[in-house]
Amino acid sequence: MYHIDEVIITPKAVVLLTSLAVLVAVVIVVVISVGKKPVxxxxxxxxxxxxxxxxxxxxxxxxxxxxxxxxxxxxxASDVTSPLHHDTLVNNTRTYYYVVTALDAAGHESGYSAETHAKIP
Incomplete structure (x- = not known):
């Protein structure tokens, strides 16, 4: 399925680097706010x-x-032209599971990549 290559934990972020068949790396970015603003x-x-x-x-x-x-x-997300996507619509304490597909110029879509996941603190 996937392999966690490295985990980096800092006061502002938790980073999980994983390798998959399509090599998807998940980076969980946590922006810390001060005061009553939400994280x-x-x-x-x-x-x-x-x-x-x-x-x-x-x-x-x-x-x-x-x-x-x-x-x-x-x-x-569709028609993503670079191998990068930011998912900003995530909720606290949820775990999300992701897969990616590739499309050729004729619009043929591949099968799903191996699944990876991100647990939101």
Missing amino acids: HHSVTLTWHPPTPVKGVKVVSYNVYRSVAPGGPYVRI
Whole structure:
């Protein structure tokens, strides 16, 4: 499935670096606020683009999220042109599960990547 390569914990962030079949890295960014302002959380997903197969290149990605392992997944971003997505619509104390798909120029969508997850503090 996935492997946690490194965990970095600082007063302002928890970073989980994972490697997957499509190599998705999850970075949980916690912005600490002072006073009565709420703490804002977000998840940053990054991955390595797949190698072209038989000359077919990836032109964009779709990012999917679920609140349960294994899905069902809901597309939260489409036509992402770089291997990076920031999910800013996350709630405290929830765990989110993510997969990514790749699309070619003809609009053919790959299957899901391996799943990774982020636990929001």
